[in-house]
Amino acid sequence: MEPNSNKKNNTMTKNKTDLRECYHSGVKPEIAYEYEFYINEQPHRTKKQIITGLDLHELAQTNSTTHFISMKTRANKTLIGPQVQINLTECGIERFTILPFEQQALDIHECYCAGSTPYITYKYIIKINGDKYEVNQEKITGLEILNIVGKAPDNHRVKMFSKGGKVLIGLQEVVDLTACGVERFVIEPLDCTEGFIRTDLPLQLIKEDLSFLEKFRVVNSISNGSSDWLVLRSCTLPDGYNVQNADVAFMIPKQYPAAALDMFYFYPPLSRADGLPIGALTLQAIEGKDYQRWSRHRTGDNIWDPETDSVGSHYDLMINCLKSEFKKR
Incomplete structure (x- = not known):
């Protein structure tokens, strides 16, 4: 009895198809006694050749009303509904992912x-x-x-x-x-005839800056004594302020990008639509106008890095500060 039992067990072991191994080796899965596949990087097994989305939810202990299923194949990704049937012997299935809808x-x-x-x-x-x-x-x-x-x-x-x-x-x-x-x-x-080019922009701007500035309709450079200013015209602001658009100015140091960009300047001056005050503001004369200076500085966890930071990252920081203003008070 025991030799026959071992023979049966060996046959069953050989008659298992691992879908991930088939995917990486580029072979079509064979019809087998058992199929092994991955859901969220965890191995699962079934004896069914054709399974449904509900079967996958049952294996993962999830629910079709709160979670979605994505099937990754060699060709693409596909969303799998609860009643959708999947033939596990079809070539190219790598894995399944099941996550909450909000993810x-x-x-x-x-x-x-x-x-x-x-x-x-x-x-x-x-x-x-x-x-x-x-x-x-x-x-x-x-x-x-x-x-x-x-x-x-x-x-x-x-x-x-x-x-x-x-x-x-x-x-x-x-x-x-x-x-x-x-x-x-x-x-x-890759050449100066493509994209955004303005001869009046500060010479110390880098290529990444020129690419970023393509999204703005008008950009100017203002020289004010020892300071160079980059002015982005009619920028769209987050909701909650007295105006929807404003000119935004950044002071560009002579040593940029080794030297950091700091603070933001707005014209016309901004105020909150709800009437609450905004802290750390003052006025700065730029191009003969009173721009509003926001004294906002990077933290120790967000130090300026000339290898990765630029006008674009400083603009993103500005937008985040404008949004965060309403979380402070």
Whole structure:
């Protein structure tokens, strides 16, 4: 009895198909006694060749009313409804992801700011030249990033900012968005006839700044004695202020980007629509006008880094300060 029992057990062991192994080896899964696959990086097994979304929820102990299922195949990602049937012998299934609906889209830039590792989900929000875009893939190439913003690959390049610094991304180079430390992407023109160019801008601006400034209709440089000012005209402000748009000025030090950008200046001066006061304000004469200076400075946890910071990151800091104003009082 025992030899036969061992023979049976060996047969059952051999008659198991591991979908992830099939995916990585590029072979079509065989019909088997048992199938092994991964949900949220945890292995699960079933004897069913065809399973439904409800079966997956049961294995993961989740509910279709509160959680979504994403199936990752070689071709794409697919949302799986409760009644959708999946043939496990179809080629190319790598894994399943089941998460609460509120985690369906993950902001990669917010993960970077929070110092957290991105999780695998269905959609990702990435930052390109200061704007945010949704993608439904955790791995993306430089060419795909250029296509998102409609830039030609023959005269533009992609630069990635991450915890490790900034690097150029080749057209076919793959970036894993779930890797910890990815912050944002910048598209840079490769010649001076493309994109945003103004001859009156401060000479110390870097290429990344010129790419960022493309999103603004009018940008000017003001020289005021020993100071150079970059003025972004008619910027859209967060809700809650007396005006919806204002001119924003940044003082550009002669040693920029080695020297940090600091504080923000607005014209016309801002006030809160609810009438509550705003702290640490004063007036600054720029281009013959009284700009309102907001005395806001970086903390020890957010020190200026000339390798990663720029006009764009200072603008983002300004927007965050304008929004945070309403959390203070």
